[in-house]
Amino acid sequence: MDFESPDVMKDFPGLYASDIHKTKSNDPEYSDDAEKVTKKDILIGKRKDKKDKKDKERGYAALEGESSAEESYEVSPSKSKKSKSFKFPTKSKEKREKSREKDKEFTEKKKEKDKRTEKKIEKDKEKCKVEKKEKKVKSEDWCDIAEVLPIFGVNLKLAIEHGRCHDGIDLPVPVRACIEYVEDHGLTFENVYKVSGPKSKVLHLKKLYNQREHVNLSDYDVPTVTSLLKMFLRDLPEPVFTADLLIRFEEAGAILNVAVREKHLKILVGNLPETNRLLLSWITVHLYNVTLNERLNKMSPQNIALCLSSTLQTSQRLLSSLLFHCPALFPNTVLEHYVYPLTSSSQLPDDPELMEQELLKQESLLAQIHSEMNVGFISKQREELLWEVQRIITQLKRKLKTANKDRELLFEKIDEQHVEETTENEGERSATPTISSEAEAPPSQSAECVEEPTTVEMEVTTEIAAPVSDTNLSDSSSCEKHSVKDAEPVEVTPSAPENKLLNNALAILQIKNTFLNNLKESFLKQIEQERAEITTLEAQLSQKDYIPFYGDTNSVSLDEIMDLLQKENQILQIKKINLVRQIMEQQEECIDLKTKIDACTKNVFLT
């Protein structure tokens, strides 16, 4: 072959396996730097790592001192099969069988493999090839990613990077999932966070997360999930409060004066790195929510502090004060549910905004898959996933594009129509031509009104005028432009068939348009009426005003004036109510009209 050996190796992992294994085996760390860890390195690493891993897990178990890790290791394949709704159903079983054989046949296989790649087309190729395939499946999707890019046990930044939530909230997926789960199912669970789950299950979950398997926490119980969260926090190399700030946090937490303590804690929280602050805020708010349910779950702030202070590598006092000041410290933290990026089996959203959101998620996911692949996390499943995500992105982009195109076309159409109709409507009210001037009209009217002498009635007008302009503005912005004054469905139909795609959208918009116009006109009339009312009322009022002014003498007593004014006010109140009611009625009428028109147009389109 005329290719450089590293590349050959990359694609034929077994080729120089034995040699490399010897040389590399002293090399415990495979960093993910640019120096490019070839697939092969990883594969070899894996074989080794696998053993390491067993040891490691045993180590954890020893540390925790409960059930053995061996157990979790054994349990896992079948478990993972159950828990993941993904789509690699058969593999885990294979894997398990293989992993058993593996160690025995290890050296033997390698030799065979060497042979095979060197004499590629020999007859025993078949046999080897089968083996190669098996090996690939086994080694590639088994444990490497968990070793190279783990989520647990690395610093927070890396954990976020490795277990990214793709909706822009930078928390590691397991944290997010656990909090969400407990918020949904565990707040009333007695002694939540105090009771711990079976170690084997917790370790199994941890492993699933580290291996980027799909995890369905609802298959587990509250103690297991809380233990998993605790494990994540405990495994962080640095406390959430950061090594630098921890002492100052402790000092602040010990301040006796509540106000001073709060102030200090606030400042310190502000000094935390963004990622730490986010994690701390979520955890504190979540634990605070737990304590709010103290009656049901028996977990007072003190209890929580007792159970979690060591996990968070802090003192009980600090944790208690954080919980105490939680609402003040993290007023804006909302524990948003995390919606995973869609898979190909789910329906893509139709709303352009949702499409954009989903697109961002999928792109984030894609970037992660690429970066994981670049460090060697390569398997059939991952490649499948890569293509799938890519496909969803393509679909979303296409859908967005067509949506945008449709909209543009629609606007063009409406613009055309608009031009036609404005020419028809020439000479009518100046407010007609564009929506912007239309939309501005009501506010300007109300503004005029404000300039007029202030009376109780005045308030009424502004009150009424404001909603008018609001409706116009919001509704008109929803259909973006145009105001066709006499838009009747009949006018639409002849032009509509030109573009079948647009028929529905156009019809709906047109109906809306008509409806809006009716509404607007009625409101305008209303406003005119009201203004007329106002003037008359003002006239009345000013007449009445004259009385006290002219008859300043004692001819009319103050009491009388008061009486008059009160009566006047009563009348005005009643009128106001009447006006409001009238508006409501008119609106209802408009809605009726709209539905009628709707029905009409539908009929038209059907025929």
Add this chain to the structure above:
Amino acid sequence: MSKKPVTQPALHKVIMVGSGGVGKSALTLQFMYDEFVEDYEPTKADSYRKKILLDGEEVQIDILDTAGQEDYAAIRDNYFRSGEGFLCIFSITEDESFQATQDFREQILRVKNDENIPFLLVGNKCDLEERRKVTYQEASDRAKQWGVTYVETSAKTREHVDKVFFDLMREIRARKMEENKTNNGRGKDKNKRKKIKCVIL
């Protein structure tokens, strides 16, 4: 490859490669949706899936439309690795794009490490005969040298668009059958022997 449950139709993964602007996306979209997109918009990566009838057998084709621009070369390997067949596109109106096919070929061989990977050399834009810069002879010579087929297409007129995809899929299928055969005939495509070609290194 033949990983999917038997009920699933066979899935063939095709990757479009070639310089920027030669018409990879245009060919893909023409094949997928029978549409020709006039305006040029560089692709980063796009993926499509379609169910088709290949010689009476229902199969699925996954098409990955890659970026021609070098900017995205980093992610290209990830895709190349999982590709089962490649359409290497150039524009007959642009000599540079033809020269670039050499690099693409090498890159693919490097990643796949397989001289016999299903591969078609495709000269696109053959409707623009008056602007031709790459002769048919030149291109088919190179194809011969590589041991692959050369086809000229037009995404605009749809000429040979289906042909390149179907030819490639037949190659992929033949390739898989051959592999299955060597794997003790475990494959499900066993009954379709007629297309098997002998491959001797």
